[in-house]
Amino acid sequence: MSAIPDKPALEGLEAKWDEVWSREGTYLFDRARAAASGREGVYSIDTPPPTASGSLHIGHVFSYTHTDIKARFERMRGKTVFYPMGWDDNGLPTERRVQNYYGVRCDPSLPYDPDFTPPFEGGDNKSSRAADQRPISRRNFIELCEKLTVEDEKHFEALFRQLGLSVDWTQTYRTISDETIRQSQLAFLRNLERGEAYQSLAPTLWDIDFRSAIAQAELEDREQPASFHRLAFHKTDGSGDIHIETTRPELLAACVALVAHPDDERYQPHFGTTVQTPLFDVEVPVLAHHLAQPDKGTGIAMICTFGDVTDIVWWRELDLPNRTILGQDGRVLAEAPEAITSDAGRSAYAELAGKTVFSARKRIVELLEESGELLEVSKPFQHAVKFYEKGDRPLEIVSTRQWYIRNGARDTDLRDRLIENGRELTWHPDFMRVRYENWVGGLTGDWLISRQRFFGVPIPVWYALDENGERDYDRVLVPDAAQLPIDPTSDVPAGYTEDQRGKPGGFDGEKDIFDTWATSSLTPQLAGGWERDEDLWELVAPFDLRPQGQDIIRTWLFSTMLRSTLEDGRSPWRNAAISGFIVDPDRKKMSKSKGNVVTPADILDKHGSDAVRYWSASSRLGMDAAFDPQNPTQVKIGRRLAIKILNAAKFVLSFPVPEGAQITHALDASMLTALDGVVREATKAYENYDQARALEVTEAFFWTFCDDYLELVKERAYNQADVGQASAALALRLALSTLLRLLAPIISFATEEAWSWFEEGSIHTASWPEPLGIEGDPTVLAATSAALIGIRRAKTEAKASQKTPVARATIAAPAATIDALRAAVDDLRAVGRIAHLEFADAEELTVTQIELAPVEV
DSSP states (O other), rough: OOOOSSSSSSSHHHHHHHHHHHHHTOOOHHHHHHHHHHHHGGEOOOOOOOSSSSSSOOOHHHHHHHHHHHHHHHTTTOOEEEEOOEBBOOOHHHHHHHHHHTEEEEEESSSSOTTTOOOOOOOOSSSTTTGEEEEEOOOHHHHHHHHHHHHHHHOOOOOOOTTOOOOTSEEEETTTTTHHHHHHHHHHHHHHHTTEEEEEEEEEETTHHHHHHHOOGGGEEEEEEOOEEEEEEEETTTTTTTEESSSSSSGGGGGGEEEEEEOOOTTGGGTOOOOEEETTTOOEEEEOTTTTTTTTTTTTEEETTTHHHHHHHHHHHHOOOOOOOOTTTSBBBBSTTTOOHHHHHHHHHHTTTTOOHHHEEEHHHHHHHHHEEEEOOOOOOOEEEEEEEOOOOOOOEEEEEEEEEEOSOOHHHHHHHHHHHHHHHHHEEEEHHHHHHHHHOOOOOOOEESOOOOOSSBBOOOEEOOTSOEEEEEEEEEEGGGGOOOOOOTTOOTTOOOGGGGGGTTTEOOEEEHHHHHHHHTHHHHHHHTTTTTHHHHHHEEEEEEEEEEEEEEEEEEEHHHHHHHHHSSOOOEEEEEEEEOOOSSSSSSOOGGGGOOOOOHHHHHHHHHHHHHHHSSSOOTTTTOOOOTTHHHHHHHHHHHHHHHHHHHHHHHHHHHOTTTOOOHHHHHHHHHHHHHHHHHHHHHHOOHHHHHHHHHHHHHHIIIIIIHHHHHHHHHOOSSTTTTHHHHHHHHHHHHHHHHHTTSSHHHHHHHHTOOSOOOOOGGGOOOOOOOOOOOOHHHHHHHHHHHHHHHHHHOOOOOOOOOEEEEEEHHHHHHHHHHHHHHHHHHTTEEEEEEEOOOOOOOEEEEOOOOOOO
């Protein structure tokens, strides 16, 4: 126990108690206790590993506090809480941050420089442009990634400690550590062995800046300007033209067909015929497909390989040729498709070769105008274009060989199992389940897991080379599980030697890495010891809770559900708690791209962590919360509550509880009975992941306790000669103990501080309060509080101090209310300084008469 300060304050509590909690091991996962109790005595959390590529924002504080509240509640309920923390180090966001921070870019062809010093430390305005970034070797680049993520993680941990997350900091993992790489590679090899992982040469969504494939789950639509260009395709039989409208005339050389809806009578006579493409003179068929939109443009579209994802569907289902003209750098390929055979067509293509998409569009429009085959250009308009969520330019579609994991898009049985496992999961709030099911039902392709990047988990395969030194993709070489982790670019497969690398008849290592979600989809396994510590895995899996944001249901939640379904045939968790978004005062979602993100450090420093935790707890799961950094009203209310906790506790503790004290007074029993109701309701709310309701009922009672009950009983509690003094002191102490524990999951620092003034140990490992079962009439406190408010109002209206004595007062109320008031009449007279108090019958409680005592000069 610690001494009660003369002037309790919030300042310094975060550092003080973080140090104590660390020293005492307050939040460590007790393996021995967990083993003794078994799985049902453990509460395990699959904590989101934040991306270590920059700074945390106010949304992290919001959602991670929701998780921490539940962890603290379950710990006080007697569960052994497994609450780890991970850091998502690898992936495209980290690489981009390193590029901009140090002014570098990776060029795998360059040799390692052991003495390399980056040109910048912290970046400058130029370092975000590729042309201004210094090329460095892959190993140098990865070393910088490692260095920067470690620094970012230190800052993240410091902020989370300041916030008061009750994480076991000995249970941490990094998504780029050797052990993580081993587990991630092992899980993939099992997918490969079972036929769930495969590679394929196929159209791929491609980010030309990152030079990497992008998965469906990482897409977002952004509005971009465009215009329709009306072109004339010439019927092969010379009977006229068919007009199409396109926003992508630069892909005309990649056209493989025209397509219209099968029910469109305008084009039914043309199905099965052919037309010649303008400029390039390539003969292409006119086909029917139900995805064509009769009401869009002229109702007939050109299929190019590939303009958008619909082109891929048409290409695949109509069995069309591939005439890709864009390379992985986003420029038109130098060599024209074989289908372009005319001199005029090849000459036109040469005008486009090597150009960017934008420049090619400009030039082909000029060529079409010169040829007279550009009939019309519409006024500019805005339309949705696919972007990588972290990218700056629209995605293109190029043909590449990639690795995939089957996800139910083409497997009805797997899709049904994913839906069923999602329904066995309890969702908080339940409507978020629909978003998951919609995503599963709307998948159009398997999960693309390979990335053409550098900082990540290597895909653990090699390829045998044929006699020409070409990869034989039918002879994939895999390591034994005991060899993991491996890097195929430096390690050698069994039966080969290093001097056979890249040689005919030898081998070649896979250079691609896993998409970061392919590792993050294994967070339960990484944190829980899967294939590393099987005893731990049995104690924590399936996890009790997956907390996360709603925007990554389609990525993190789905991918984790998929890996668990494939590996274990079950959901990886029992509950999913989905937080809402943080929006600015204009109700716009906060995001870096909008420039309205608020970083939490200044808010925490200025208002205190308890105040920020209060703001977070005030919002229900799944609901968006507005935050105005200029006027954070809820944060200020939370700070006021935290300060009041300290002051109220000091005041209550000033009344010693006599030995053998019992509750003998009706008002005391009434208060404790009402508090029992609060305990029941708050406990139920916490159990149901509704921390906002738990806070609402507890806070409302706390203020009644402070503003009314404390005022009503303080005279009796002070008076050692009063026969009711012991009852008041005991009631105050019991209520304080209960209220502090009810508020501890949310107001974690102030409650710990107050608890330390009169109890041993941490409040956060104390037992959760149970109803005391003291029999009392709750109406006594309610009626007396209402009467006290009326007396205060009457004094205020009389422009008198609340300390002004009252010679006579009359309270009118229903008979039952008067009976309740008589049970506490002495306390009411004492707090109101009323010499003579009378009661009168009425339909509602009012102070009908008040006569102030003469003021002595």
